[in-house]
Every structure is written in structure tokens, then in C-alpha cells.
Amino acid sequence: MKMKVYVTRRIPEIGLKILREYCEVIYRDELAPPTRKELLDNIKDVDAIYCTLNERIDREVIDSSPRLKVVGTMSVGVDHIDIDYATSKGVYIVYTPGVLTETTADLAFALILSTARRVVETDRIIREGKWKLAWAPTMMLGYEVYGKTLGIIGLGRIGAAVARRAKGFRMKILYYDKIRREDLERELEIEFREIDDLLRESDFISIHVPLTNETRHLIGERELRLMKPTAILVNTSRGPVVDEKALVKALREGWIAGAGLDVFEEEPLPPTSPLIEMPNTVLTPHIGSATYDTRNRMAQYAAEGIIKVLKGEEPENLYNREVVKIRPLTKLID
Ligand code: NAD
Numbered sequence: 436m437k438m439k440v441y442v443t444r445r446i447p448e449i450g451l452k453i454l455r456e457y458c459e460v461i462y463r464d465e466l467a468p469p470t471r472k473e474l475l476d477n478i479k480d481v482d483a484i485y486c487t488l489n490e491r492i493d494r495e496v497i498d499s500s501p502r503l504k505v506v507g508t509m510s511v512g513v514d515h516i517d518i519d520y521a522t523s524k525g526v527y528i529v530y531t532p533g534v535l536t537e538t539t540a541d542l543a544f545a546l547i548l549s550t551a552r553r554v555v556e557t558d559r560i561i562r563e564g565k566w567k568l569a570w571a572p573t574m575m576l577g578y579e580v581y582g583k584t585l586g587i588i589g590l591g592r593i594g595a596a597v598a599r600r601a602k603g604f605r606m607k608i609l610y611y612d613k614i615r616r617e618d619l620e621r622e623l624e625i626e627f628r629e630i631d632d633l634l635r636e637s638d639f640i641s642i643h644v645p646l647t648n649e650t651r652h653l654i655g656e657r658e659l660r661l662m663k664p665t666a667i668l669v670n671t672s673r674g675p676v677v678d679e680k681a682l683v684k685a686l687r688e689g690w691i692a693g694a695g696l697d698v699f700e701e702e703p704l705p706p707t708s709p710l711i712e713m714p715n716t717v718l719t720p721h722i723g724s725a726t727y728d729t730r731n732r733m734a735q736y737a738a739e740g741i742i743k744v745l746k747g748e749e750p751e752n753l754y755n756r757e758v759v760k761i762r763p764l765t766k767l768i769d
Pocket of ligand 1: 511512513532533535536539588589590591592593594611612613614643644645646647649650671672673697698721722723724
């Protein structure tokens with residue numbers, strides 16, 4: 436009998452093709468994620484779930500799926516999955532590290548530049564017919580990026596890729612991470628700082644930590660008050676890493692100069708969010724990895740990981756490696 440996989444929503448064709456070669460696929464061909472009930476109803480007898488960051492894979496889901504062997508998520512972030520519980524139940528989690536690194540770093544840099552140089556705000560001025568003076572010495576001034584100090588919070592794959600871009604802008608680069616990366620310090624000529632010092636010294640701060648219990652509200656009122664009034668905060672990691680209420684206050688009261696945000700505490704961002712009315716924010720709707728090439732690579736990588744597990748092989752993109760001890764791969768294909 437073929438293994439069964441539930442695909443929670445529309446994914447690039449390449450991912451489906453890989454899954455269909457080996458599995459029976461229950462494909463929910465919809466742009467939006469399933470409702471909770473739909474998800475629970477469809478996973479009762481599947482061997483695998485192919486999901487995205489919008490589906491919460493928690494105890495209830497895992498317990499509702501007694502045959503479940505593997506969850507493949509089309510994301511590098513796994514904060515929507517109860518990893519400890521999945522591991523304790525012998526459920527393998529595969530994800531998509533690496534294949535979206537450069538694309539997400541590009542977006543972080545796009546937010547740095549567009550916030551600093553007011554690209555979106557001034558575009559809007561033209562479209563609204565408000566560009567009246569051809570040029571003026573003090574009109575629409577922004578902040579320079581070239582040669583300034585960039586502080587990277589979380590020097591993993593994406594953080595390091597942002598640092599490589601910043602080198603082209605001759606920036607001084609500082610980083611904070613829970614792990615000291617002396618290899619990267621040498622390679623990229625960057626310096627470690629404790630978080631408070633990084634916040635005090637940087638002109639731009641770009642966040643690249645995963646969302647965990649430790650990083651939730653890592654940047655709150657206290658941290659924002661340490662930043663320079665001319666500094667710009669960029670977040671392409673996960674919304675809850677920044678206390679959004681405190682950020683709104685900081686932007687309103689001028690503790691910092693601006694923010695470029697791809698992720699929010701609540702997504703989609705509610706239309707009532709004060710961030711929308713602020714001229715000193717650039718907002719994008721969680722599009723860090725949204726290029727044709729990257730989404731194809733993510734779809735392929737997640738699908739390949741699922742198939743490998745179902746075949747009893749250990750995939751390189753296995754997140755919870757300790758699961759192998761709890762339910763060895765050979766036990767999965769009995
Ligand atoms: P990674 O694991 O390579 O890097 C994360 C870094 O954060 C690591 O160096 C780790 O040591 C550090 N870190 C973890 N916890 C920390 C803590 N408490 N304090 C300080 N440092 C800590 O991950 P990555 O591939 O660079 O991705 C980073 C995050 O970016 C993902 O977890 C995901 O949530 C987010 N992301 C968002 C988008 C988007 O669409 N906006 C796209 C891709 C990734």
C-alpha cells in the first residue's frame with residue numbers, strides 16, 4: 436500500500452510531482468491555509484503532513500494522526516511545530532534550511548535601504564500628485580547606509596548572508612548571537628557585542644534569530660530605548676521577536692528613526708495597526724523567501740525530505756535529529 440501524505444495548501448508543482456511519485460497525495464489545492472477542523476479531519480490516517488508556517492502542528496494534531504511518521508514544513512522556521520512533543524512521539528520533522536538564505540538576506544537589505552532612503556514614502560508622494568518642487572536642498576532627507584554600522588542579531592545562515600552584503604557597502608559590522616562565531620568573525624571581519632552594546636552602537640539593526648521562548652520579545656521597550664534616535668530596525672525573522680506595542684511607541688516618540696518589517700506579531704497585519712499610518716516604516720507581507728526560484732527550491736526540499744523519511748533514509752534537512760533514537764528509521768517502514 437502506498438504511503439499517504441496530506442498537503443495542506445497549494446504548493447509549487449515540483450513539490451507535488453516528487454510526492455506523487457512515491458505517495459498517495461491528498462492535495463488541498465487552495466491558496467489559504469486550512470481551518471483547524473479541516474486540518475484535523477484530513478490527517479487521521481496519513482503517514483505524512485506537508486505543511487507551511489501557518490498551520491499549527493501541536494499535540495492535538497500529532498495525537499489525531501496515529502500513523503504520522505513525518506511532518507515536512509516549507510519553511511526554515513519551525514516555531515509553529517511542537518518539536519519536543521513530535522520528537523517524543525517519534526515524528527520526524529523536515530524543514531527547508533539554506534535554500535532561502537540569500538533571498539531572505541536580499542529582502543533584509545532591501546528593507547535597510549528602502550527605510551533609510553524613504554523609497555516607499557517618496558514613491559507614494561509622486562503617485563499622490565504631491566511632488567511639487569523639482570529639487571530642494573532639505574527635501575526628503577534620509578540616512579546613509581554606506582560606511583555606517585550594522586548590528587546583526589542572530590548570526591546564522593541568513594544573518595551571515597546579510598553581513599556579506601553589508602561588506603559591499605563598507606559597513607562596520609557587529610553581531611550578537613548566543614553562540615560566538617569566531618570563524619565568521621575572521622572571515623567577515625565582524626565583531627561580537629553583547630546585545631545592549633550592539634543596540635547602542637548600531638545605525639541599523641537586522642534581526643535573524645528563530646522564534647523561541649528565549650527570543651520572544653527579545654527587543655522590547657528597554658532595548659529600543661538603548662538604540663540611537665537615528666537608528667533603523669529591520670525584522671525579517673518572526674514578528675513576536677519584537678514587542679510591537681513598544682516598537683510603535685518608539686517610532687511615535689522618536690526613540691528610533693524607522694523600521695523595516697516583513698513579519699508581525701499578528702499576520703496578516705490588522706488594518707488598524709498604527710504601523711500602517713507611520714511614514715517611517717516600510718512594511719512587507721512576510722515575503723522574505725518569496726521568489727519563484729526559492730519557493731520552488733523550498734517545495735522540492737520539503738518534499739524530498741518527506742520521501743526520504745518514508746523510505747527509511749535520514750534526510751539532511753531533518754530538524755529533530757534526536758528522533759532517530761526514539762523511533763529508528765527502520766521502525767518507520769515496518
Ligand atoms: P539559523 O538557525 O541559521 O540562524 C539563527 C541564529 O540565531 C543562530 O546563529 C543561533 O545561534 C541564533 N540564536 C538562536 N537563539 C538565540 C538567542 N536566544 N539569542 C541569540 N541568538 C540566538 O537560521 P536562519 O536560516 O538564518 O533563519 C533565521 C530565522 O529567520 C528563521 O528561524 C525564520 O524564523 C526566519 N525566516 C524568515 C523568513 C521570512 O520570510 N521573513 C524567511 C526565512 C527565515
